[in-house]
Amino acid sequence: xxxxxxxxxxxxxxxxxALDGVSIDVDKGEFVFLxxxxxxxxxxxLRLVLKEEKPSQGRVHVAGKDLARLSNWKVPHLRRRIGxxxxxxxxxxxxxxxxxxxFALEVIGKPRRFIRKVVPEVVELVxxxxxxxxxxxxxxxxxxxxVAIARAFVNRPQILLADEPTGNIDPATSIGIMKVxxxxxxxxxxxxxATHDAAIVDSxxxxxxxxxxxxxxxxxxxxxxxxxx
Ligand code: ADP
Ligand code: ADP
Numbered sequence: 058x059x060x061x062x063x064x065x066x067x068x069x070x071x072x073x074x075a076l077d078g079v080s081i082d083v084d085k086g087e088f089v090f091l092x093x094x095x096x097x098x099x100x101x102x103l104r105l106v107l108k109e110e111k112p113s114q115g116r117v118h119v120a121g122k123d124l125a126r127l128s129n130w131k132v133p134h135l136r137r138r139i140g141x142x143x144x145x146x147x148x149x150x151x152x153x154x155x156x157x158x159x160f161a162l163e164v165i166g167k168p169r170r171f172i173r174k175v176v177p178e179v180v181e182l183v184x185x186x187x188x189x190x191x192x193x194x195x196x197x198x199x200x201x202x203x204v205a206i207a208r209a210f211v212n213r214p215q216i217l218l219a220d221e222p223t224g225n226i227d228p229a230t231s232i233g234i235m236k237v238x239x240x241x242x243x244x245x246x247x248x249x250x251a252t253h254d255a256a257i258v259d260s261x262x263x264x265x266x267x268x269x270x271x272x273x274x275x276x277x278x279x280x281x282x283x284x285x286x
Pocket of ligand 1 (some may be wrong): 068070071074075092093095096097098099100101102244
């Protein structure tokens, strides 16, 4: 689903590569934690998957497509197949829960009848049934993140990218967020989550890829956050 072949990324203003000769394969349906200190290249990896950045060297394939050969007008179509969740939720403050999720379908021209059917299904999937008419500022941080996940997933993307999704959420609430991501993963969606959250990584026992200064220093199935050899 995601194939990086010897990928190096050097930003124009930087001397040191943000990613340095990275080769990673993520299969369809996998759940992967991307860990490593701040500045180790996690966000750069995610941006390359979305074709928000181009590699300086090497190849990136996503969902069977060589991104170097994907013309610019096809990039929106690629991004529709990839849901994104961020640390800061990024909800529309003047739309309620239903409208925030529906908006993701409206902008790609889905019919209203379809939207009315699928939005409540996804709102329920993330555990927010009964809260569809709440505004974001009436929700807890954990609930806001559930809305963001519903919005990212409502178009049934093949891949869900999550960048520190529990970074603004207390530990007890984070467990609930992980259950939602796990549920989404079980529908067959590939999940890649960048995180510093050791407790979460240790509790999930999923594949762990660790970056250090742009280099993969560990790739472990059913791994934990810290070293375990
Ligand atoms: P992480 O997500 O692990 O914190 P990043 O991918 O954001 O790491 O950053 C990796 C390196 O690339 C860092 O040294 C960072 O300063 C640099 N970097 C990230 N984005 C940019 C950018 N847009 N321009 C220049 N340098 C950047
Ligand atoms: P893609 O992003 O794959 O190109 P399209 O934009 O062609 O998708 O939309 C077609 C898909 O949208 C259908 O396969 C279906 O999943 C969904 N869809 C759109 N409208 C409806 C509808 N009224 N009822 C059910 N599914 C619908």
